Amino acid sequence: MTSIRVDVVLPCLNEAQALPWILQRMPAGYRAIVVDNGSTDGSADIARALGAEVVHETRRGFGAAAHAGLLAATAPIVAFCDADASMDPRDLPLVVDPVAQDDADLVLGRRRPTTRNAWPPHARLANTYLSWRLRRITGVNIHDLGPMRAARRDHLLALDLHDRRSGYPLEMFLGAAAADWRIREVDTGYAPRVGRSKVTGTVRGTLTAIHDMSALLRVSSAVRNEIDDSPRRNDSDASGNAARASRIGDRS
Structure with a gap:
């Protein structure tokens, strides 16, 4: 570790x-x-009492909360994890260590259900289709756009992410792929969440996520075609990679 x-x-x-x-199992x-996104059940007070840093984000949306947390972070490496107990924080070193050891720039947790009812069929099917499209668009061998992930804070900020809804994890991946990051997947556990899901646990939530992500995929495909059709140039330097990544966010 x-x-x-x-x-x-x-x-x-x-x-x-x-x-x-969640907080008692933090490594x-x-x-x-903990980025409180308008909770009415005392989540912020509980998190604070258990020693967590609490940030309040009034703008609703997964991306808004995730990005507020990124801005509040000060450590060299930032990891993301759902707060619904579907993922075990003790798995976090699996996504963090390859980044810390400079073996990868972005590590995604590939969810492996621990029980049959951990992953609703509609959500799993949508994720399978999304992963297939991402492999075709980016050439990265990805099988799950998992929410548990890790990268260096300065690299994430350089992506200049714009999405503040369900598309934030996808925009991060697309930006990283466009910038030629070393992207890896590692297996992580996935259990039934505690409480009601706001996104993939409901058909409506899954459809909302699909809508948000489809817009980003269209933009990514357009940017890729633009790059493929443009004259050959050296895009391997940091400024070139950053420009390619930012085009995705600028058009989303």
């Missing part, structure tokens, strides 16, 4: 039931940043 400082961003909307379990040396 790495000794480098790590901040863990936990977007939170009414997760009072799950937070104690040593990992600071939890």
